[in-house]
Amino acid sequence: MSVLRRLIPGKRDMLGTIGAGILLFVALGAVLAPMIAPYDPTAISLLDRMQPPMWLEGGSLAHPLGTDNLGRDMLSRVIYGSRISLAVGVAAVIVGAAIGSTIGIVAGYFGGWVDSILSVVINAQLSFPFILLAIFILSTFGGGFWPVVLVLALGAWVNYARVVRGTVMSVRTQDYVHAAISVGVPTLRLLRTTVLPNTLSPIIVVASFSMAQAILAEAALSFLGVGVDGANPSWGVMLNDGRAYLQTAWWLTAMPGLAIAITVLGGNLCGDWLQDRFNPRIGN
C-alpha cells in the first residue's frame, strides 16, 4: 500500500549532484580549453614523443598525462577533445530532441492512424542495428561534424518520440487540456502552451541519457574511422590513433577512454537523478 510515497533519499541526491558536477567540469574544460591547456594540442614535438604519464618512470611534470606518437601533449589533447565530443553530444541531443519530441507530441496527441504509422516507424527504427546504419551512411556520404550529428540524432529521436508520445497520451486526458479545448484554444497553440511544458520533464531526462549515448556513439564511430575528423581530434579519434600503440604506449588510448567513461557516467547519473526528481509524486 503506497500511501505516502517516499521522497528521494539523500543518497540519490548526492549521486545526482556528482553527475551534474562531472558534466559541469567537462563543459568548463571544453569552454576554457585555450586558457587551461598547457600546450597547443596539435603542436608536434618529435623529440618528446611517447613520453609516459608523470607517475611512471620516464614521465615528467611537463607532460602530466604523457605525450603521443608525434610528441603532442596528451592532457592538452584530452582537454581540447572534450570540445568536439561535447559539441557533438549537445548538437545531437538538440536535433534529436526537436525531431523526436515533435513527432511524439503529434503521435500522442492526435492518435489514430497518425499514431499507428509513427509507431511502425519507431519500432522499425528500434529493431535496426543503429551502429551498422550509421557506418553505412557515414561511409557512403562521408563523415564530419554535421553528418555525425545528424546520424546520431537519427538514432536518438526514437527515444524522445517514444517517451513523449506516452507522456502526451496521459497529459491529453488531463482536465487542464480539456479545459483549454473548451475555452477555445487553437490546437497548435494548445500543443505549444499547454502540452509541451508538461512534457518537458521526460524530455530532459531522455536528453541527459542520450547525451551520454551520443558521446559514446561518436567515440565508436570515430574509432571506426567514420567519425569527426579535423585538426582538433575528438576523444574517439584519439582512441583510433592510439590503437596501434596499445602494446607500447597504453596511455594513448587509456586517457581519452577514461575521459569518455567519466563523462558518460556523469550524464547517466544526472539522468537517473532527474528521472527520480520528475517522477510524479503523490501529494498530500
Added chain:
Amino acid sequence: MTAPILDIDDLKVAFSQGGRTIHAVRGVSLTLAPGEVVGVVGESGSGKSVAMMSVARLLDEKQATITAARLDLDGHPILGMKQRQLEKLRGPTVSYVFQDPLSSLNPVLTVGRQISEGLRRHRGMSRTEAKDAAIELLRQVGIPAPELRVNQHPHEASGGMRQRMMIAMALALRPKLLIADEPTTALDVTVQADIIRLIQQIQRDIGMAMIWVTHDLALLARVAKRIVVMYGGRIVEDAPSSRLYSAPAHPYTRGLLDSTSRFDVSFREQTPIPGTPPDPSLPITACAFAPRCARATDICRTKIPTLDQCGGGQSVACFHPLIGSAS
C-alpha cells in the same frame, strides 16, 4: 474499567518534504475502550488520516517522524516495535479500510487469494480451508455468487463490490479495532448507505472497536456514539454525538455542522466557514482556527488552547467555547 484497546498520548507526526517540515499531527491524545465506535472528523490536512495511520505504523518512516508520550495498541507499545512484531498485530488486532479500494487491493492476485493470505499466515489454515473461509466472508459482506467472485481479480468488480471485498479482507481476522478511513467517500450515495449498514452490522456482531474517519459530519450521526473533531493537527473537540450535534462547543464544529448538505435547510441560510485551512508547514503558536473564527480575541492569537472538559463528557480546546465554561 477495562484496559483500552487504543491509548494515544501526545502523538506528533512530522514529514520532511523537500527541506520543509510538514507538521501533520501536532499532539493528539485519544483513548478508545474495547468495542467503542468513534468518529474522527476534519478537513483534508487536519491530520486525521495521518494520525490514524500511525496506529499501525503504516506511514513510510523514511519521511515520517512519529513521536508520542504513549502509543499503545491493545496494551502493546507500538513505537519502537520491530516490523515483525507489528505484522503480528496488523490483521488480528488492527485492520484498515481505505477510501480507494482499487489502490488498496493487489491487481494481480485474485480476491480469494488476498483474503485468505492473512488467514493462512495468522491462523495457520490450509489453502482449501482459507478459500472456504474467504467465500464465507464474501457472502457475509453481501457479494452475490461468492464462489465465482473469489476467483476473480479486483478490476472485474464494480466500485461498491470492491469496497465490500476490502471490508471482507479487513475483517477476515476479526480485528479488535477497525479503522475505516473515508470508506464510502468514493461510492455513490445509494451504495454508500448499504456499505455503512454493512460495516455497522459487522461491528456489532464482532463487538470490535472502530474509528470512522471522514470529513462529513452528517455521515457520522448514524454511526458514531462519540465524535472527535480535528483541526490543524490537533483535537479541538471530543464529545458524545448526542451533545456534539445539538450543542457543539467549538466554533469550528459549529461551522462544520452549518456547512453540511441537508434537505431541510436552503444553502442561502447556511453560513460557510470563511478562509482556508492552516498551512501545515508553519509552526502554530496560537489557536489554529483563530484566523477563520468570528469569536477570536487577542488571547486566541497568542496562546494555544488546551483540550479541557466542559461537562457532559464533552471536551473542547477553545478560549471562547459556545457552551458551558471551559476555564
Added chain:
Amino acid sequence: MTHPPLVEARNLSVEFHMRRGLFSRGPAPVVQAVRNMNLSIQRGETLALVGESGCGKSTLGRAMIRTAPIAHGELIFDGKDITTLAGETLRRARSRFQMIFQDPYSSLNPKARIFDTLAEPLRVHTSESTAQIRTKVSEMLEAVGLDPTFAARYPHEFSGGQRQRIAIARAVIVQPDFIVADEPLSALDVSMQLQILKLFDDLRDRFSLTYLFISHDLARVFSFADRVAVMYLGKLVEIGTAAEITTNPRHPYTKALLAAAPSPDPTIEADREVPMLSGDIPSPAFPPPGCRFHTRCPIAMEMCKRIDPEMTHFGNSHMAACHAAAPGLSHLNTPEPEKDLLP
C-alpha cells in the same frame, strides 16, 4: 414559457465505441452513454443534473458544450443548431459556453502561472492589449474572492478551494452565457463546498449566467437550482422544479436518492429507515432491458422488465418515467376496483 430556451438538447445521444477484446469476435460494443435526451435550459436558469457514477451526466454535460461527440440528435444554442459546428467556427463559438471541472488539482495546468491560465481564453478570443488583459485578470480574481497578486503564482501553491475559484474564474472571464459545472464541489471538503456554492450563486447574478450544475449530491444543490433533472444509466428518469422534486418525487430512484442523504442529527438518524436499493449500478455498456432501473427498483413490476417507460407529465413541468408512477397505468400495479358504470 414564452422565451425560447438558451440551450436545448433534442433526442441527443452520445455513444462510445469500446475496444474489442483481443480474442473476441463480432463488432466492438457500443456504449450509449446518453440516450435520446430531451432537455432545455432557459436563459438565467440553473438546472441541477443529478445521478450516480456511470449515469452519463458528465458526458451529457460535455456534449452540451460540444466536447463529447454527438451521435444522434440536435443541440440548439441560442436559437442556432450547433450540432455539427466544427473547426474555426466552433472554436470561436466556445467563448459562449464554458465548463468547470470536478477536480481542481487536474484542471489547472501545473506549469502555467495563474495569470497565464486566466489570460489564455482572453488571448484566443479577443484582441485586447496586455494591459487590458492584466486588468481583467485582476478584476476576475477579485470577483472570485482571491487576491489579484495571486496571478503570479503557480497552482501548487493553492488549496483545493482556491484552485476551484481559479478554475471558475477561467470559465467566467470570457463572459459566457452558459456554464456546465461538472461536480465542482465533490472534490472539496464540506466547509469549502458551501463557500464555493455561494460563489457560484454570487457569479450567477453578477454575470447573468445560466448553469447546468452536475452533482451526485442532491441535498447540496436542490436549494441552489431552479429545476432538477435526475439521470440513471444514460436516461432522464425525472425532471421538475427543485421544490417538486424534493417534496413530491415520483420516480423510485429519485426517492432513493432523497432518502440516502444522511442528516446531521443523531436523533433523526437513529430511527430513520434508509430504503435499500439492491446491488450496484449496472454497467452502462450492458444496460438492462425495459426500464433501466428495474434491477434495483423496490417496486418493479413484470412490465418494467420489458417496456421502457416514457416520460409522463405530472403538471407544472414535472415529468417522470416510471410505469408505477404514471397515473393512467397504475391499474397494472394494483388492480383497481371496478369503476362505476353509471354516467
